[in-house]
Amino acid sequence: MTAQYIGSTTxxxxxxxxxxxxxxxxxxxxxxxxIEGKTSIVRLALSVLLAEGHLLIEDVPGVGKTMLAKAMATSIDCTVRRIQFTPDLLPSDVTGVSIFNQDTHEFSFKPGAVFANIVVGDEINRASPKTQSALLECMEERQVTVDGATYPLQTPFMVMATQNPIEMEGTYPLPEAQRDRFTARVAIGYPDTKAELAMLDVHGTADPLADLQPVVDSTTITRMIQTVRSIHVSDAIKQYAVALVTATRQSSDLRLGASPRAALQLLRTARAVASFENRDFVLPDDLQNLAVPVLAHRVLPTSDAQLARRTTDAIISDIVRRLPVQTDRRR
Incomplete structure (x- = not known):
């Protein structure tokens, strides 16, 4: 079956x-x-791709984390690599390694799994911290440095990583620096009864991924990214974004607030959401709706907040609720 691409000839x-x-x-x-009944999660995942970011999917086993990542990758006709993170995975398995060639007596670079448009990292928090850190340069600078030589990654480039909650046996918490490089964190959650019944009918006899075909190509995604970049962000919206991240740094419930990178990625993702709504400008509502998925995984609660069983999602929601909204009617 030949895939029909949307907009690939323009x-x-x-x-x-x-x-x-x-x-x-x-x-x-x-x-x-x-993926049945998870439209908002799917649209957020696509928003992160068009915002040139990376997505962390965190939830308990069996709810479709890897299925979402694979379906996103399969829907785009581009290079896709999957990394199964395990305790014995080495950094060179991710980034690549220089191998000595006996014939030429020179070292040649063998690219690792990260050299693809979409990299699906399955159960990323089951690898050692050293291996997890191999992705830091890749995700931020979109390049790999091995033995003093730098190799650029493909464009577009996105890491979609899944992880189990850190309370699960055999997991390692992601370092703060790596969590900050993920644009957003989402939790798929359990499906409702109707969606779960539909899943039993569809998934019970065959793997639906086997019949999934690409519907766009990498050229179309590049054009969509360029369109998202052109969305207007007013000075008032920028000030509101900065106010949100500043409020996390001043919160008595947090010992680590959001970074300047968080404000930048909040605006980038808001541009993508505005594009979905056929708007050429960003609204405060876009930032408010994205605050939890974009900011909550970057902050750390205080010991008192943990004792009170306050999650970072709840803390960020409280900050959004209390912070005055800044608007600019001139946009």
Whole structure:
């Protein structure tokens, strides 16, 4: 079966609203063929891709974390590599290694699994901290340095990593520096009764991923990213984003607030969400709706907050609720 791509023949750097809407619906609809009843999660995952970020999917086993990552990767006709993180995985397995060639008497570079458009990291917190840290340069600078030589990664580039809750046996908490490089963290959650019954019908006899076909190509994704970049962000919205991250640093419930990188990625993701709504500008509502998935995994609660069983999601939600909204009618 030949895949039919949306918008793959147009060379314009940006897309019209109709083209963007068609491509978005094609990707979301394709993923929802295997992920039932999780439209908001699917759209957020796509927003992170178009914001040129990385996605961390955290939840208990069996709810479809890897299925979501694979479905996203399969929906785009681009290079995809999967890394199964285990305690014995080495950093060189991720980034690559220089091998001595006996014929030429020179070292040649063998690329690791990270050299792809979409990298699916399964159960990332089962690898050692040393191996987890191998992704730091890749995710931030989109390059790999091995033995003093730097190798650029492909464009577009996205890491979609899954992890089990840190209370699960055999897991290692992600370092703060690596969590900060993930644009957003999502939890899929259990499906509702209707979706779970539908899953039993669809998944009970065959693997739906086997029949999934790409609906867009990497050129279309690049054009969609360029369209998202063109979305206008007013000075008032920028000030509101900075106020949100500043409030996390001043909260008595947090011992580590959000970084400046968090404010930048909050705005980038908000641009993508605005594009989905056929708007060419960002609203305060976009930042409010994204505050928890973009900020909560970057902050650390105080010991008192932990004793009170306050989650970072709840703390960020309280900050959003209390912080005055700044608007600019001129946009």
């Amino acid at each position: 060379q314009a750097p940006t897309m019209t609203p109709a083209e963007f809407h068609a491509a978005t619906n094609a990707i979301v609809g394709n993923i929802e063929r295997v």
